[in-house]
């Protein structure tokens with residue numbers, strides 16, 4: 086039996102596409118600018134092998150012109166243009182991508198900067214326009230053609246006039262409705278912001294006529310003038326040579342991108358070209374954003390594909406415990422879905438995320454090692470997050486994080502890492518001791534710490550709610566168990582002490598019994614302690630939970 090071809094109701098398909106692919110209308114500008122950039126790139130690639138073609142970079146640009154009166158938005162480019170046939174094929178056939186074909190034909194010539202691949206982006210213009218008029222003259226042709234469409238009801242192609250090679254797209258912007266605003270796409274400042282957001286790193290200048298006020302020549306007065314400005318930065322900082330970049334360059338990128346209102350404490354510029362190819366600039370902020378420890382805080386890195394912004398907060402790139410990291414990732418290897426918005430469980434993305442996680446860890450470790458003051462500043466802002474990271478997910482990530490933790494030590498009350506603690510333990514010390522309390526002052530009043538300190542052992546003072554939970558999750562570090570100073574057996578008492586305590590309990594049997602009666606229901610048992618020095622009594626926990634942990638758990642809502 087002869088195979089039949091699928092038929093498609095193109096009108097419906099187009100309508101469905103226009104209205105369901107994209108979650109944000111503003112991306113139409115990204116799509117049209119990307120197409121214009123591709124069109125210029127094609128001339129550039131052709132010039133690489135065609136000696137008759139000279140590529141003067143200055144001659145190539147994209148221009149965006151809004152006109153409120155006629156309610157039109159025009160995008161012109163000096164790219165390769167389209168013949169009548171190409172207008173038919175590329176704009177008249179849904180899902181036909183001339184750019185993908187170009188890439189495939191020119192594989193050897195390295196066409197990887199070309200953005201287009203799906204053959205649908207162009208139609209996003211109909212999200213904001215009632216009518217789209219494309220006038221184009223192809224490279225090497227004297228004739229120009231005009232493609233006109235109001236969307237679903239089809240298109241026409243007719244001969245037209247155009248002085249120079251390239252394409253002009255005029256969009257008749259829709260009128261505002263009760264639910265939807267379109268006027269903003271005629272506002273120069275709004276358009277400039279959209280261009281900055283998505284297309285800042287397009288490699289050709291995107292120009293707009295902007296009103297600015299300038300001092301009048303020969304007077305102090307200012308006058309309004311219209312000036313053609315280049316809106317985009319063109320060369321992404323992450324593609325520039327690291328050696329040429331200064332601290333200030335990175336700091337101003339951080340500020341410009343509004344990653345935070347503080348300064349970056351540290352940055353890392355990654356150019357990975359192993360199993361996975363990507364560029365990234367990662368920042369550790371100096372301070373925690375005001376909402377950092379709340380549910381409102383959204384983690385994520387900016388994700389670019391080939392210099393074009395795909396997502397402003399890609400959460401999948403960061404583990405929760407490194408949610409404080411800011412910055413961006415650019416990769417050519419991502420398999421985008423058709424809207425270029427979502428990546429569904431992309432293998433490539435997972436690889437990048439893993440790679441980035443290790444980079445961040447490395448950056449923190451080297452900071453801890455070589456820039457202690459900086460690390461402590463970082464730790465004051467985000468140490469709590471690391472401790473949560475150890476505790477969450479049933480301690481799955483503790484191995485990853487335990488070396489990054491710091492706790493206040495009884496020694497000079499300075500922050501100490503577990504590695505530092507263990508490496509300076511006296512030989513006879515069996516455990517890593519800790520004491521939990523509301524504040525250091527409070528902890529220092531604990532009767533239980535005396536004996537340990539007298540032995541010359543160091544104690545970790547845990548003052549943060551999460552501290553003890555994290556420690557319990559780690560269980561032991563370099564084969565040393567953690568021991569709360571208020572636990573029953575400290576591993577210090579000598580046999581003589583044991584005997585003494587036993588004897589005292591026997592000798593004062595009545596006293597102990599009456600105390601037990603008085604405190605009935607409040608304590609489990611009253612016992613003679615082997616651990617007291619200058620204090621008469623202390624509370625001691627017997628089970629898994631310390632007194633401090635019990636307090637915290639009781640205070641938590643059920």
Ligand code: ADP
Pocket residue numbers: 116120121124162164165166167175176181182183184185200201202203204205206207208252
């Ligand atoms: P994609 O960019 O994914 O290929 P589009 O729907 O955005 O899909 O564009 C379809 C095709 O139309 C492009 O592949 C390209 O061949 C052609 N095209 C679109 N805009 C232009 C332009 N400004 N100049 C030249 N060709 C263009």
Ligand code: MG
Pocket residue numbers: 116119120200201202204205206207
């Ligand atoms: Mg496109």
